[in-house]
Amino acid sequence: MSYSTFNRKQFDSMKEPMFFGENVNVARYDQQKHPIFEKLIEKQLSFFWRPEEVDLSSDRKDFQKLEEHEQHIFLSNLKYQTLLDSVQGRSPNVALLPIVSLPELETWIETWSFSETIHSRSYTHIIRNIVNDPTKIFDDITVNKEITKRADSVSVYYDRLIEMVSLYNTLGLGTHHVPEHGDIEISMRSLKKALYLTVASVNVLEAIRFYVSFACSFAFAERTLMEGNAKIIKLIARDEALHLTGTQHMLNLMASGKDDPEMAIIAQECKEEMRNIFVEAAEQEKDWASYLFKDGSMIGLNAQILGQYVEYITNVRMQAVGLDTAFETKHNPIPWINAWLVSDNVQVAPQEAEISSYLVGQIDNDLSESDFDDFDL
Template sequence: MNKRLQRVKLLQPTNPNKATLIVGGLASGILNWDDIKYAQTHDDYKKLLANRWTPFEVNMTDDAKKYPTLGRRTQDAFENIISLLASLDSIQPNLLGAIAPYITDTSFKALISTIAADEVVHNYSYSYVLSSIVNKSKQDKVFENARMNPKILKRNKVVFDLYDEFVANPTILNLVRALVGVVVLEGINFYSGFAFFYNLARNKLMTGTAVMIEYIQRDEKSHLKIGGQLLRGILAENPEIDKDGSFSDFVYETIQKAVEEEIEWSRYALRDIEGIDLEEMEEYIQYIGNKRLNMLGLEHIYDVDDNPMPWIKAYSDEEINLTHTDFFEQKSRLYAKTTDTNGFDDL
């Protein structure tokens, strides 16, 4: 587990086209979608293609008129959350680019490349939103805030430390730990921010931005599903990683820490926002944390079984069908069957 992974050569014509393993296996580098190890990746790729969108599809005229009417506290929250999201979606494609060279399975490698491109679109959308509602100087300040605000840096530390550990030392253990970071980033770190924009929209404010966020959340749900599958697949092929349960313990600790950081961030970013109850938000974040543990086959750690903010479902994407996602051999509780009831629908 501590041995450094080898970068996969671009073309190895003596190897089969169908990969023998996701990581550390044999594959030619040639992708034939009708001859792949895990058939579900083909459906996932088609879903990613079907979701494709551009920021230019969203009319921001009304948002440009409404933004100056927002109170200063709401504008501060808007700009801080955009800063946070921009930092997450700036780093994510870099991490995916670092992982891809070590993935043997060409279908998963293709998914990683496609997701990385999606993240660049998300990042561009934040620039598009800001350029529609504020001047260039303010836009630059928001993006400077993404790297200078200590609250944002602390907020991101859990995930980015895992990413940096893999980049510095690309072992299989550091890879699966980084993939837990992917689950956290895609599945926890965005959610109080998403709720903020949906709260504005239910008050008929910044509806263009909310539409953009809905598109982004739809993508992130697909990314989360694929990231979870990649993680479970590598664990299934390498059961020694969690033989003594230590990796499961690591997942629990990481999810718990991420939930704590998200709650702390929400108390800072969403304080004094009309329509946002911070205690309710705390329960919502814990509910999300339970969902993320469920999708990895682990148990709840928070006593929150139902979504405490049901209004948010009006802005959420359609439920993701997880019926066929559990296609790996089950050797650990980390990849117990994920279903529509214990997965991550209804967020």
């Protein structure tokens, strides 16, 4: 029940479910119930980058030349991205670490969350470089009604799960009265349901909400504006593609019942609710698109096109987690986004590539006897 940082019980972690089993004790990866999570960790580590590597000096000049309504689009989009990563930089840790039961998944959650903190640091790097007073922009995130509306919808499932898990950890199963929140029923079933819906809403955040914001960032770069920003967003998009694969695996493993048979029943029960999470998020994103373009659109993107993209990407993501698609839009209205999203032309620093002169203590093991033929002592 109550969380322990080093569970003293002896148990076989290969038989534990992903969540709500025993608290993890030994961080060991020699045996893994779901090896996919370690593969995701390795991939994420291979992606490591720092925002300071990207030069933004021309973005400052570009930004000053933007029309006022374009500056509004750019800054609002950046504020939204800042909000999303503020949530993602902490919430997987706070919500999921107290209930995770597999060492490889625990470490994936930490690795995942850490990479989101790099994204948060990127936004500060960008904002510092393009405006004189970053304070105004950051302060607006907690005040601006359009942004706070989004904050509610991205944090509501996390917050509910965190509240329920903390009640479970302190008071155990049962119905507990919480001042100002009323009676809250804590059963294993209700906890698992809250978890499933949280993972679904995180998948929506990473697989839909982020992509809508990427579309805006890349629309500027399509016009050869704010290209340093686009380079950073490209690195962020590469990370997010991996994160959404992580949540898709969690959702699909849960729904399959292979990990925890009760979770399959819950996934079935929650199907309609999960569908609603996707559809509601899509509607919210379309409203957001109208807010972005309220004072005018930009070449290549307007509220209508962005709305179509929202519908399209929502369909794609719903299909990926086994839901029927919800919208009519069948084709990507902004196919140029793929060229920006593609990761294979992301520049890799020499020290990360296998260039031996850059690697510390590099030893070339691929030698044969004949390599020493011209060597005389």
